[in-house]
Amino acid sequence: MITISDLRKVYRQGNNDVVALDGVSLEVPTGKIHGIVGHSGAGKSTLVRCLTLLDQPTSGTVAVNGKELTNVSDDELRNARRRIGMVFQHANLFDSRTTEQNIAYPLELVGTPKKDVAKKVSELLELVGLTQFAKGYPSQLSGGQRQRVGIARALATDPDVLLCDEPTSALDPQTTNEILELVKELRNRLNITVLIITHEMHVVKQACDSVSLLEAGKIVEHGDIEAVITNPSGRLASTLLPLPGDAPQVDGAGPVVDLLYTGDQATEPVISGIARKFNTDVNVLAGSVEHLGDQQFAHLRVQFAPDADLGAIVEYLKSAGIAVTVKEAK
Amino acid sequence: MDFFTELLNNPGITRAMWPATVETLQMVLIATAFTIVIGLPLGILLHNTGKGGLLPIRWLNVVLSGIIVNITRSIPFAILMVALIPVAKAITGESLGPVAASVSLTIGTVPFFARLVETALRDVSSGKVDAALVMGSTKMQVIRKVLVPEAMPGLIAALTTTVVTLIGYSAMAGLVGGGGLGRLAYNYGFQRYDMGIMLVTMVIILIMVQIVQIVGDIVARKIDHR
Ligand SMILES: Nc1ncnc2c1ncn2[C@@H]1O[C@H](COP(=O)(O)OP(=O)(O)OP(=O)(O)O)[C@@H](O)[C@H]1O
Ligand SMILES: [Mg+2]
Numbered sequence A: 001m002i003t004i005s006d007l008r009k010v011y012r013q014g015n016n017d018v019v020a021l022d023g024v025s026l027e028v029p030t031g032k033i034h035g036i037v038g039h040s041g042a043g044k045s046t047l048v049r050c051l052t053l054l055d056q057p058t059s060g061t062v063a064v065n066g067k068e069l070t071n072v073s074d075d076e077l078r079n080a081r082r083r084i085g086m087v088f089q090h091a092n093l094f095d096s097r098t099t100e101q102n103i104a105y106p107l108e109l110v111g112t113p114k115k116d117v118a119k120k121v122s123e124l125l126e127l128v129g130l131t132q133f134a135k136g137y138p139s140q141l142s143g144g145q146r147q148r149v150g151i152a153r154a155l156a157t158d159p160d161v162l163l164c165d166e167p168t169s170a171l172d173p174q175t176t177n178e179i180l181e182l183v184k185e186l187r188n189r190l191n192i193t194v195l196i197i198t199h200e201m202h203v204v205k206q207a208c209d210s211v212s213l214l215e216a217g218k219i220v221e222h223g224d225i226e227a228v229i230t231n232p233s234g235r236l237a238s239t240l241l242p243l244p245g246d247a248p249q250v251d252g253a254g255p256v257v258d259l260l261y262t263g264d265q266a267t268e269p270v271i272s273g274i275a276r277k278f279n280t281d282v283n284v285l286a287g288s289v290e291h292l293g294d295q296q297f298a299h300l301r302v303q304f305a306p307d308a309d310l311g312a313i314v315e316y317l318k319s320a321g322i323a324v325t326v327k328e329a330k
Numbered sequence B: 001m002d003f004f005t006e007l008l009n010n011p012g013i014t015r016a017m018w019p020a021t022v023e024t025l026q027m028v029l030i031a032t033a034f035t036i037v038i039g040l041p042l043g044i045l046l047h048n049t050g051k052g053g054l055l056p057i058r059w060l061n062v063v064l065s066g067i068i069v070n071i072t073r074s075i076p077f078a079i080l081m082v083a084l085i086p087v088a089k090a091i092t093g094e095s096l097g098p099v100a101a102s103v104s105l106t107i108g109t110v111p112f113f114a115r116l117v118e119t120a121l122r123d124v125s126s127g128k129v130d131a132a133l134v135m136g137s138t139k140m141q142v143i144r145k146v147l148v149p150e151a152m153p154g155l156i157a158a159l160t161t162t163v164v165t166l167i168g169y170s171a172m173a174g175l176v177g178g179g180g181l182g183r184l185a186y187n188y189g190f191q192r193y194d195m196g197i198m199l200v201t202m203v204i205i206l207i208m209v210q211i212v213q214i215v216g217d218i219v220a221r222k223i224d225h226r
Helices: A044-053 A075-079 A099-110 A115-127 A145-157 A172-191 A203-205 A225-227 A235-241 A263-267 A272-279 A310-319 B002-009 B011-049 B058-074 B077-083 B085-092 B098-122 B126-134 B139-178 B180-191 B195-223
Strands: A002-013 A014-026 A033-037 A061-064 A084-087 A161-165 A193-198 A209-213 A218-224 A256-262 A282-292 A297-305 A322-327
Touching: A014 A044, A014 A061, A014 A193, A014 A218, A033 A172, A033 A203, A033 B002, A044 A161, A044 A193, A075 A218, A084 A145, A084 B002, A084 B126, A099 A115, A099 A145, A099 B139, A115 A145, A145 A161, A145 A172, A161 A172, A172 A193, A172 A203, A172 A209, A172 A225, A172 A310, A193 A203, A193 B126, A203 A235, A203 A282, A209 A225, A218 A225, A225 A235, A225 A256, A225 B058, A256 A310, A272 A282, A272 A310, A310 A322, B002 B011, B002 B195, B011 B058, B011 B139, B011 B180, B011 B195, B058 B098, B077 B085, B077 B098, B077 B139, B098 B139, B139 B180, B139 B195
Parallel strands: A033 A193, A033 A209, A084 A161, A161 A193
Antiparallel strands: A002 A014, A002 A061, A209 A218, A256 A297, A256 A322, A282 A297
């Protein structure tokens, strides 16, 4: 479990104070994968640096499994850091060490006996599927393989928490999928708590149980994927499940509404239900339907006939648990 | 043919050349060893007390960097050699000979090497240091297990440059009492106009420099896994 409370970080730039984190509070329960998204400059990197105490937070606290990292001695901090595995955007492997020596590094630090190191390293190599590259150097690996080594190294001390800072931002889509699948598999196997920092929405869609939107150092939206994706007033819904960019706007030929709904209702024939019940034409203008995890989510833009009873239809849709936004002419 | 038979019978070559070469090697080896022993930690300290280092201490960095390094480097080496003769005498008990000259050579080269070490360490990406810290390394572990090994190709290149410079300096040191090939070239080549000795001395120094450079390049390439 990761607990962040009221974390603030102010950088001094010349005579100006830059507030990079402005009171961030967050809790990620054990075994969950949480995503933090935000635009460039939102404070994502600052958050990870403060989480690992690479940067000293200005105020606020950070704890892993209830054990505080802030305000502890250097020794305690080092021990606490061993409970955290960290994966970097560019893997940050040591070029002078072979794959297995890289993975062995965190174990060497605490003087683990050679035999135990060898055993653990070969287990981890197998876990990330790189056994045949054990003796190779990082420069001989592809980006995805390097990231796998980075993940294996992060797991060497059996941490409770895995922090991933833009883990797939330097990878192609195919490799991104493989890495995210690996992270999910590890979570399932090891019940580890994962925090993924990213600016890519598909990472959130593919891997995360919950998500926070960071903006100007504040969390402005937060919740389980299912909740944020079906919240039409939130900003994450439209980025997680966007309508096609060329979706038609209101054109006067009848009222236009946007619908957001999840799994259970998606299986119901919502559109034909309205058509039958209100005896009106329903025209689907645009839509996107996606499977996230084992659930289905739909975001549709539909138009009714000009004489349709919009009030009654909206009422009906809302009672069916569908989020409705009536589009106004601009 | 005549020129070569003359060379082979030249007492300056048959008798003086070998001991002079040994003296030069002696100076270079002693000075190299001490330059590494003193210059490497100094370079590490320079890097880590600087901005973004593991232990930023501004005043110490300014003192090390500004006073020690820059001032020592701005004094011409020939003048430094002479100025350091009393220091060499205090340390080795003698003011002449290759051992005494090694003291001045070391003091003259340490700042140069330390700067090169600092530059090599700066090339290690901060992400690697962050990774090492997050895995729970102590600062000392970061230096020993990450900074130095990761900078090793650069450090070897720095050492190569330093040894080549030392060979050049050692010839100068020869003039102010150090002996060696510099002294030989001066005594025979300059004072007696013995062009043969001058030439052979230059060739020997050239070969030394080439060997150091080639070995340095091979080692640097061999350990570079980037
Ligand atoms: N060391 C620093 N000194 C001063 N200001 C900083 C420092 N690091 C970050 N900042 C400022 O803090 C704010 C947040 O930066 P941060 O790097 O956390 O953003 P980010 O969300 O990671 O962006 P990106 O997606 O581009 O990496 C920015 O305004 C940045 O200028
Ligand atoms: Mg960033």
